[in-house]
Amino acid sequence: MAGHSQFKNIMHRKGAQDARRARQFAKLIREITVSARQGLPDPAANPRLRAACAAARQANMPRDTIERAIKKASGGGSGDDFAEVRYEGYGPSGIAIIVEALTDNRNRTASDIRAAFSKHGGALGESNSVAFLFGRLGVVRYPADAASADDMLEAAIEAGADDVESGADGHEITCAVDAFFAVRDALEQKFGEPETAKLDWRPSTSIALGEDAARAVLKLIDALDDSDDVQNVYANFEIPEPVMQALSA
Template identity: 50%
Template sequence: MAGHSKWANIKHRKAAQDAKRGKIFTKIIREIVVAAKSGGPNPEDNPSLRAVIDKALGANMKRDTIDKAIARGAGTSDGDDYENLVYEGYGPGGVAILVDCLTDNKNRTVAEVRHAFSKAGSELAASGSVAYLFERKGQMIFSADIDEDTLMEEALEAGAEDILNHEDGSFEVLTATEDFMNVKEALAEKELVPEAGEITMLPSTQAELDVATAVKVLNLIERLDDLDDTQNVYSNADIPAEAYEQL
């Protein structure tokens, strides 16, 4: 989710994740298993696995738990046969929403996603009707305390595509997905550590919302994100900071 305040968004997400840490761990483990199964167990040769390991460590997952998930993915267990599905829909205010899922039961997942949209007075859309509005990118958010010139110089040197300066003073570094971990690690070596970083789907345009509609969108996103099979929820909603205060 992008919004008027990157910090409001980050704090809200961190609070929500802390409240659901067990479920977050389950989702990350599933991601590790799938990444290891599709690209191999060696993070150096598997950028997707490398990124999700970084995500797991950032969520304070124990290394032993991560290693066990990698081993599961590298094995041939039938119980780890997950399918990646992306559902598209329109939320309150016409906001475009993508729901990224990993599931072993497609019928269950689509029913749960459709119900979440329906409960919000919204609906699923045809495949391709929303996805074209998004592009997969590596994204890192840095606090306003970071020296802008240093961040820009080091990020571009490391291979970043763009550096954005937001109204709230935070900085956003964008990369190609395959360069995300290399850029993040290069910046960390220069003691430039982001407050948040992930491979995400960024919208090409944003839908500006009033506070009341934004709250409805946030509630729908949280409902979708709380589903067991949901890995990520993306939207083009421009969320006013005041909306987070009303949740």
């Protein structure tokens, strides 16, 4: 199980699901707010806002909550002024970690993230200290029943995608960053709204972890993800299935 797909499983293992759901909604609303303020408040004319709304619907956020967030963001009031910040560092066992945040207080966020790294056996690094270990790409996912593997591959290639992986879990289409919106929009016209569509960091190589190391890394990932300012966490580790089963026992 790779690091970039790890976190949904972590969520299912943890307790206090109501609190986590509330944090997830707060992060989604923050992304909707930033997206609406940086572009038009109409999802049809704002690709980033459209992606944020799709992610919110995927998380079962009520439609009126999404609409209120857009309306508030486009109201022109003072509100919170969020900045996009990326942090990089190393975790236990030399795991490389990228943290994406939206914050209205850079000093607070940097302090919280530095403390999380330090408390859980890691170290916050300088900008671009680990980014070279990852590739930036666009990722679009559809459920398996959205299309046959051949139809999805044909449509993705025609749209300008680089690769398609199809299986029982669904279709994953990857593309260059500068082709992301064109690929997503072309596929959406043909197959409807995707399950997810976002820019992602993928590690060029991954480190396989044993049980003790995996437990330490997951504690750090959880601590980072618990921050209200943190939107996404990426890491270059893999947890073999027997180790994951032991951790879940």
